[in-house]
Amino acid sequence: MSERTAVVIGAGIAGLAAAGLLSREGHRVTVLEARAETGGRAGTWERDGFRFDTGPSWYLMPEVFEHFFRLMGTDAETELDLVPLAPAYRVYAEGRGDPLDVAAGRAATALFERVEPGAGARLESYLESAREAYELAAGRFLYDTYASASGLLDPALLRRLPRLLPLLARPLASHVRRRFADERLRQILGYPAVFLGSSPYRAPSLYHLMSHLDLAEGVRYPMGGFGTVTAAVERLATAAGARIETDAPVARILTANGAARGVRLADGRELAADLVVSTADLHHTETALLGEGERTYPESWWRRRGPGPGALLVMLGVRGALPQLAHHTLLFTEDWRENFDAIFGRAPRIPRPASMYVCRPSATDPSTSPPGHENLFVLVPVPADPAMGRGGVDRGGDPAVEAAADLAIAQLSRWCGIDDLAERVVVRRTAAPGDFAADLRAWRGGALGLEHTLLQSAMFRPGNASRKVAGLMYAGGSVLPGIGLPMCLISAELVVKRLRGDRSAGPIAEPPRTEAAGGRR
Template identity: 55%
Template structure:
């Protein structure tokens, strides 16, 4: 479904990264845009946390890896500005530190040459093979950006292309081989395999379920490098919010959308292929949204188009009546929601040189870690949680996130996507005992593996989040923290569409729709809404600026 008449007004549901970016691009296009956000602040999952009894500490509560810098650069140039003008960036070197169980830590240097030298020092010949792997990753990344990410999949342009045609054999292999098996063709050492396959977690998946095409992620961290936006992702959200408001968008917080309003038009000439390829006429047209305001009143906002950047499952099953749901509840029963997480925000007294800005702890045999998250209970585990965890220490780079003489830690523990695991302590007065036990175990593991034996005694403030927080605060399906997993059946056009099958004028953006999870993908999803409204079927990014 592609709009033929440019909209004059738009309502956007959700002021996360996707919502703010969509607002910015549509406002720049000349549309009168209103964003409605149920929370009291913007950012959504890319949130921030401060604690009154611990002044000087500030934690990002969501994304923390700044990858795909070209996606951010392109977005800001579309808006007539630049990343440099809006956000201060620092390149991290080392990019990250890895503790693999039973081995000394490895610092992964910034840049391909340093990474190749590291690989060679561990496994003779692996440096050259890494070069081949990264050449393939860079080629896959380029094809993805030029043909498969900035597209609404409403035309065949992304596929009917000489460049793609020459690579059909390679693309077939990359789509039918797992990332785990593909990396094993290049390196044998378990630590090197983990470095090449851990990006599957960024894709809300596990390496043996992720298509090898996504080895392109290694291009983003080992070739392009890892950066840090000064002020954290909070500063990045503020920048996107700023350019949106500068373009004329109006952002209303503390306004919860109750439903998407529609009117019937049974004689609609708009048609959309259903999941079986059959053309079906749309049944209704979106007319706006009904909201519960912060003052407790119910109001209706009218608009030519509605863009929902809320969780797709929530949009379809809570904001639309049954007969207008493109993705009914039974469809969701076949989908993989990706992982949940327990997040632990710590303020720690004294320095922690054992941890880099980004630190990864990997179990020696990590299949059981993924089983614990994706496959149900693991027999030898008391807790339903991964032992492969991620730690961010932004105080290594940013002095404004912790008081002098202290460190700021953000710990991410993958767990099953299940709200029944409970709430953490950040926003609930009585955190779930299971969430707190998972946090306790992670703190003990960090202390043991990194040699900070007195870590628990040095913690001066601690807050946690659990899957129930993601479910309650962000309406996340199954309490998932990232979005649906990027398995083969949930990638590209198989992930869904960014427009309703049944409601003309209703569009989707964000991590739960195409092209996928992560902040760069949210920016791209915003651009794809604009392309849909323009009737633009091309697969490439839009010319800059708008």
């Protein structure tokens, strides 16, 4: 019997994970990455002793990472150096004076009670509901390929429908507002919708489950940065036999008789394969790499969908200390609805002022900046529109992008009491929706993937297998189960479940523990 061959398009975490899992399934795997480096959205950039993560920076859902590592014959403790963050994050609210430090567990309950008498007990009830919802999602939805309706017809799930349906029918913001009066507490419970590429006014309240992750489980950080996570997955994939080729953009998925037969690269080479797994942006895969009659999701489908937000990224190397900022810091505008309307509404524009996220990894990890300096990563959610332009190094981006970055730095300086922040910047790089569109082929320059609204989640989200081309499968943030590093790991696992014919709603059974397959270098 000849060895099965597979080509994986894209070496982000979904592509690397798919390569590792497929290699362990017995495939001979080649990964083709268009860019010069692996990592995709979860990349890194270094300059003058600073090392920036250019994408994900919150380590949540640790059990998903642990499960993937165990499928690969190892564990997170072997592959990563994880440390808990205390506080989990800091919140500055416009016009509200001193910031709030948010920690997990009883500390969160105490904080809510101090801010709003009676809110501590209500938070405990809220988090119990969030835990139940998260366990339901993990057990019934996240690992389901939806190749059949059997998981949805499970009697245990049907019995929970009376409690589940109201959580699907109203937005997260309404769910929170009914329980808490202080706007800062509402924002703390509503902001996880942004992790899902959405708004608390658009995401269904079932996603209150996200608060279980930060307020109950806590937030961790992999020492060395998030590049160590993708490096670990890459290391395991190559140890399992996968071959990774960079600077290798794919121009076409080759088909014959309705089935995938390999790929053609931009340089004209052709690679034959029994299986093609595209982890590239789904819109790019469907509309650029396939012929019109081969598209499961043609352009007409995309016109009825939402891409989630774009992002203005500002990476700053700063001279001197920044104790005003925690490892994770969130800045919330007073008129939050107006902020999200600017991003998702009928007249999209950059919010001013803007809610934003700031990561200061040098608060935890001195390896991210030279001595006497700090590392800042600023993310401002903006409309997904490549016309905003592209960023650059040392003010080398488009004027509109650099002007927006200046406003973000000024707002951060003013709100957090860092009067001389702009004068202390020694390294600066910006990125914007135009970069996401050009470098990552992201649909409409979106920063994350398809927005998690009700009709773009679970069984309504694009699946992991083409309905038009046999042997063509998908993984990554555009498809099931959704956005974020843990979801991308699960999406790679769903490819394997499809190939196995596994229609269960749960994860693949982990193999017996053997000698670790990788290990930190």
